[in-house]
Amino acid sequence: MIDELDLSSWLVVAGVALSLASGLISLSSPRRAAALLVIGCGAAIAGSVLAIAGWTSELDAPWDVPGGRLRVGVDALSAMFVLPIALVSALGSIYAVEYWADGAGARKLRAFYGVLTAGLLLLVVSRNGILFLFAWELMAVAAFITITTEDDRAEVRDVGYVYLLATRIGTLCLFATFALLAAGSNGSLDFDTWRPALHGPLRDAIFVTALVGFGLKAGMMPLHVWLPGAHANAPSHVSAQMSGVMIKVGIYGVARITSLCDQPPVWWGITLVVIGVVSGVLGVGFAIGQHDLKRLLAYHSVENIGIIALGLGVALLGRALGRDDLVVLGMAGALLHVWNHGLFKSLLFFSAGSVVHATGTREIDRLGGLWRKMPKTGFGFLVGAVAICGLPPLNGLISELFVYLGLFRATSGTPGTVWLVAMLAAASLALVGALALACFVKAFGSVFLGAPRSPDGADAHDPGRTMLAPIFVLAALCAAIGVGAPLVAPALDAAIASWAGPRVAPLDVYAPLLTLAAVSGGLLVVLAMWIKYAARPAKQDVPTWDCGYAAPSARMQYTSSSFADMVVRLFAWALRPTRHAPHFTEPFPQHASFESHVPDTVLDRGVRPVFGVIGRAVGRLRPFQGGRLHVYLVYILATLLVLLLWR
Amino acid sequence: MEVTTYIHFAIHVALVIALPPLLLGVINKTKARFAGRVGPPWLQAYYDLFKLRRKGLVLSTTTTWVFRAGPIVALVTALAASLLLPLAGHRAPVAFDGDFVVFAYLLGLGRFFTIAAALDTGSAFEGMGAAREATFSCLAEPAVFFGLLVLAKASDSLSLSEMLGPSISATWGTAGAPLVAILASFLIVLLAENSRIPFDDPNTHLELTMVHEVMVLDHGGPLLGTVVYGAAIKLFLFAALVVGIAAPLGAIDPWLAWPAFVGAMLAVAVLIGVVESVMARLRLPQIPALLLAACLMSAFGVLLLVR
Numbered sequence: 001m002i003d004e005l006d007l008s009s010w011l012v013v014a015g016v017a018l019s020l021a022s023g024l025i026s027l028s029s030p031r032r033a034a035a036l037l038v039i040g041c042g043a044a045i046a047g048s049v050l051a052i053a054g055w056t057s058e059l060d061a062p063w064d065v066p067g068g069r070l071r072v073g074v075d076a077l078s079a080m081f082v083l084p085i086a087l088v089s090a091l092g093s094i095y096a097v098e099y100w101a102d103g104a105g106a107r108k109l110r111a112f113y114g115v116l117t118a119g120l121l122l123l124v125v126s127r128n129g130i131l132f133l134f135a136w137e138l139m140a141v142a143a144f145i146t147i148t149t150e151d152d153r154a155e156v157r158d159v160g161y162v163y164l165l166a167t168r169i170g171t172l173c174l175f176a177t178f179a180l181l182a183a184g185s186n187g188s189l190d191f192d193t194w195r196p197a198l199h200g201p202l203r204d205a206i207f208v209t210a211l212v213g214f215g216l217k218a219g220m221m222p223l224h225v226w227l228p229g230a231h232a233n234a235p236s237h238v239s240a241q242m243s244g245v246m247i248k249v250g251i252y253g254v255a256r257i258t259s260l261c262d263q264p265p266v267w268w269g270i271t272l273v274v275i276g277v278v279s280g281v282l283g284v285g286f287a288i289g290q291h292d293l294k295r296l297l298a299y300h301s302v303e304n305i306g307i308i309a310l311g312l313g314v315a316l317l318g319r320a321l322g323r324d325d326l327v328v329l330g331m332a333g334a335l336l337h338v339w340n341h342g343l344f345k346s347l348l349f350f351s352a353g354s355v356v357h358a359t360g361t362r363e364i365d366r367l368g369g370l371w372r373k374m375p376k377t378g379f380g381f382l383v384g385a386v387a388i389c390g391l392p393p394l395n396g397l398i399s400e401l402f403v404y405l406g407l408f409r410a411t412s413g414t415p416g417t418v419w420l421v422a423m424l425a426a427a428s429l430a431l432v433g434a435l436a437l438a439c440f441v442k443a444f445g446s447v448f449l450g451a452p453r454s455p456d457g458a459d460a461h462d463p464g465r466t467m468l469a470p471i472f473v474l475a476a477l478c479a480a481i482g483v484g485a486p487l488v489a490p491a492l493d494a495a496i497a498s499w500a501g502p503r504v505a506p507l508d509v510y511a512p513l514l515t516l517a518a519v520s521g522g523l524l525v526v527l528a529m530w531i532k533y534a535a536r537p538a539k540q541d542v543p544t545w546d547c548g549y550a551a552p553s554a555r556m557q558y559t560s561s562s563f564a565d566m567v568v569r570l571f572a573w574a575l576r577p578t579r580h581a582p583h584f585t586e587p588f589p590q591h592a593s594f595e596s597h598v599p600d601t602v603l604d605r606g607v608r609p610v611f612g613v614i615g616r617a618v619g620r621l622r623p624f625q626g627g628r629l630h631v632y633l634v635y636i637l638a639t640l641l642v643l644l645l646w647r
Numbered sequence: 648m649e650v651t652t653y654i655h656f657a658i659h660v661a662l663v664i665a666l667p668p669l670l671l672g673v674i675n676k677t678k679a680r681f682a683g684r685v686g687p688p689w690l691q692a693y694y695d696l697f698k699l700r701r702k703g704l705v706l707s708t709t710t711t712w713v714f715r716a717g718p719i720v721a722l723v724t725a726l727a728a729s730l731l732l733p734l735a736g737h738r739a740p741v742a743f744d745g746d747f748v749v750f751a752y753l754l755g756l757g758r759f760f761t762i763a764a765a766l767d768t769g770s771a772f773e774g775m776g777a778a779r780e781a782t783f784s785c786l787a788e789p790a791v792f793f794g795l796l797v798l799a800k801a802s803d804s805l806s807l808s809e810m811l812g813p814s815i816s817a818t819w820g821t822a823g824a825p826l827v828a829i830l831a832s833f834l835i836v837l838l839a840e841n842s843r844i845p846f847d848d849p850n851t852h853l854e855l856t857m858v859h860e861v862m863v864l865d866h867g868g869p870l871l872g873t874v875v876y877g878a879a880i881k882l883f884l885f886a887a888l889v890v891g892i893a894a895p896l897g898a899i900d901p902w903l904a905w906p907a908f909v910g911a912m913l914a915v916a917v918l919i920g921v922v923e924s925v926m927a928r929l930r931l932p933q934i935p936a937l938l939l940a941a942c943l944m945s946a947f948g949v950l951l952l953v954r
Contacts, residue, residue, distance in 0.1 A: 369769070371711045382713075391756040392749060404748045408799050423796055423949055427942075430792035431785060433755065438781035441759050445766030445777070451709050519730065523723045527873070528716075538704040544768045545707070545865050547854050558766070558774020566782040570935060 006057035008074045011047030012082060012125050015040045016118045023114025030101060033110050034093040037117060041090035044121055048079035052491045058127060067189040068130030076494035080335050081124040081252045084342035085245045089117040091470035092237035095350055098466045099357060100235050105149045109235060116142035120245060124252050129178040129189035140167040143246060147234045159229030166216050166226035173213030180206045198261040207268055210257045218250025220309060221279040224302045225603040231298035236353025239294060243301045244346035248338050251308055258316060259499045266320045270421050272313030277425050279306030280432040285571040288439040288564045289598030292362045293352050296443055300388060303432060304341040307403060308334045310425060314406035317418060319500060325409055331496045333402030340395045340481065344387040347474035351381035354467055355447060358460035364560040366454040367447045374462040378448040380471035385440040387478045390433055393517045395481035404429060438567060446560035453554055483517055561596060568598060576601050656740045658905055663729040667879035668692035670886065670916040677920025692879065699872030707865055709769040717764020718870050722877035724757035725884065733808045734887055735908035736897025742808035747795050750807060758784060765862035772854045776861035786938035787836045793945030794829035797952050816895035828948035830892050835941040837885040844923040846934055886915040
């Protein structure tokens with residue numbers, strides 16, 4: 001009965017419609033807009049849960065756009081992406097009620113937040129190339145407008161243009177991908193007809209263009225150039241949505257296209273593993289050098305996309321070599337990490353947003369000691385930090401465990417290149433884990449612990465209920481997936497099956513993990529109680545000892561930059577940090593200052609110079625783009641006439 | 648499961664709880680003998696722990712509960728990790744595919760909270776130690792995982808209990824060279840992760856040059872006791888990892904394996920004492936180079952294995 005009603009698809013479509021509507025209604029009331037978006041996302045979540053439970057469905061209607069059909073379908077793979085998109089977007093809209101109540105461009109922001117959500121939801125359920133591109137552009141343009149909410153700041157406009165350029169290039173690559181797919185399968189643009197294209201001579205070209213197009217969106221290194229600036233400068237709930245879920249549609253795209261190929265060449269998998277290693281190591285390397293809290297989080301998205309790419313790569317290798325164990329472990333790791341990263345990265349951005357909201361600065365070196373003033377926000381950030389480092393007992397460990405197992409398995413019984421790459425990737429993942437730990441303990445410690453480094457946070461306090469609720473929900477979910485991992489196993493099974501045919505995820509790792517969590521949880525409680533009650537009562541009335549120095553001041557603390565300095569020096573070959581150190585010539589030093597920062601090597605040393613040259617070269621074409629609408633209409637008319645004559 | 652399995656588990660847990668402070672005693676005794684001193688009693692570390700337990704706790708006004716959580720989490724994670732590591736060739740109480748990842752990441756959780764507790768004091772010295780600890784462990788981690796790759800490939804399994812189980816004696820016959828390589832690498836990591844000479848000097852009087860010891864300057868009383876005990880257990884774990892590779896005790900009688908294991912652990916402690924007596928501390932900038940050497944050694948191990 002439910003099958004005939006196509007309930008799961010209708011629910012997701014309703015989610016798309018309600019999200020769009022929330023964008024319109026938001027012009028009148030922020031609370032009503034949030035309520036509508038939450039209802040819409042609730043419907044989408046219900047639809048995707050149904051799909052994971054087995055009630056997959058597809059809707060199909062004609063559309064008068066050439067090659068286009070209004071085809072949407074919800075299978076387990078789409079549902080795996082609909083769930084986090086709907087959840088994070090809904091929580092973001094609740095968060096925004098207080099966070100961006102009437103800041104600059106609040107109405108515009110609310111309107112396009114709804115459009116962005118609708119675009120994302122529609123994107124992952126589209127089953128037709130034209131509809132997909134339509135949703136893609138909806139998302140891309142809405143994201144541009146939300147990023148540039150504070151467009152009175154030059155920095156925001158700059159990152160907005162970088163983003164716009166990146167997303168245009170990505171779309172161009174996708175045009176090429178879809179054209180190649182259509183060329184390889186009798187001109188059809190429906191997803192389910194594309195199988196022949198991925199088994200024909202064009203498949204390598206399809207893979208490369210898709211990887212560039214989707215990789216630009218996902219922020220795979222070195223295509224990440226737009227990501228750090230955009231995520232840092234957008235309003236925090238938009239950063240959460242972009243970092244938590246929007247970049248994942250790039251992963252969805254790669255997964256969807258590769259799912260159509262039964263026997264991919266080995267180098268596809270190797271390419272993804274290599275991209276994963278590069279994004280992982282350099283993503284976290286750049287992150288640790290940042291002074292801006294939100295920029296630091298943004299670079300960690302690059303790192304986590306790298307971990308997801310590692311999982312996808314292992315799964316593709318498994319498919320290429322006919323190794324089911326690799327398919328299952330790689331895909332389970334990648335998909336679960338899509339969820340996990342969605343959860344803990346939004347959690348971190350919401351917490352960071354509260355910090356920015358309360359103190360008015362994103363500079364880590366101006367913060368400190370915030371735990372005393374905003375303990376609830378601090379707790380949220382701590383949970384997110386532990387989770388993103390992949391530490392037990394939270395969710396990050398489970399997905400990284402799958403990826404590790406996949407990589408370790410790939411080192412035996414595989415051809416030479418594969419085990420070599422897998423071996424290096426496994427060790428790199430260990431490096432990434434340790435660096436992420438260094439980075440997040442630095443961020444957490446510098447912002448929330450110690451003493452305040454500047455008067456910025458003097459009157460900071462925890463935000464209100466609507467901002468704290470999303471933080472607590474996400475923290476609870478991180479813990480729930482960490483401890484209750486077996487509960488998500490059916491979803492992973494279903495999604496892996498829809499990607500590669502029926503497989504079963506390995507579940508034998510969960511029971512021992514629970515034993516371990518129970519034992520250590522018990523020990524922790526006993527010891528904490530002992531310190532608190534059984535030991536002699538604690539006195540807390542002296543300053544930090546500081547090796548006998550009687551009057552330590554907050555300015556003597558280790559800053560986050562000094563904490564990171566050793567790692568930054570180790571990675572100086574890639575990070576290219578700039579330092580302005582004073583040069584002393586006289587015996588008694590005069591006034592001096594020290595400054596260091598880590599610019600984005602790819603953007604500032606690669607992309608900007610190249611595009612500068614291109615910009616100067618094409619400057620002569622400027623007269624054709626005079627900014628007059630009727631001239632542009634003439635261009636379009638002329639193009640159409642030429643095309644008609646040419647046919 | 649049989650009753651004997653549970654008895655072995657009980658011995659495992661008892662050893663993890665009781666033995667670690669003795670290792671510190673053996674190291675100090677060895678160093679004292681090298682210096683021509685009598686040295687503190689063998690059981691000095693136990694006396695210290697009992698003394699610290701009775702002391703009062705003084706906290707800085709800057710600190711929050713994270714400061715108190717640091718030592719506790721470090722101790723609990725070390726104890727939890729000990730349940731995953733096979734001792735004396737017996738299966739560990741908790742064993743599953745991928746337990747080596749959980750082992751490493753549990754110790755990571757302990758490190759996270761130790762560093763956070765250090766930053767909580769707002770002291771420049773402790774921040775310095777924290778930064779060093781974080782940086783050095785970044786270099787030690789790949790060395791450990793390369794080594795685990797060798798063990799996993801040699802034993803064709805993904806669980807520590809299998810990797811260091813009975814199959815290791817067969818591996819010594821077929822692939823001795825890789826094992827020697829990772830053994831050397833693990834010894835270096837042992838010294839680095841447990842802040843021994845040449846990486847760190849636990850007895851130096853200059854806070855500016857310390858790593859681990861400077862992070863816990865502000866911990867006192869029961870909290871300091873927790874720190875010392877947790878660090879001793881961590882030393883025990885790394886020593887047991889080295890013993891697990893070097894001494895394939897799975898091949899001998901399961902009951903005789905226990906005393907042999909204790910003997911091997913004490914031998915590792917003597918070895919650490921000897922290293923500390925005959926070497927000087929490295930300069931800080933040289934430490935990353937030595938750790939990279941450990942990584943490369945492990946990587947050579949992998950290459951030798953699959954050649």
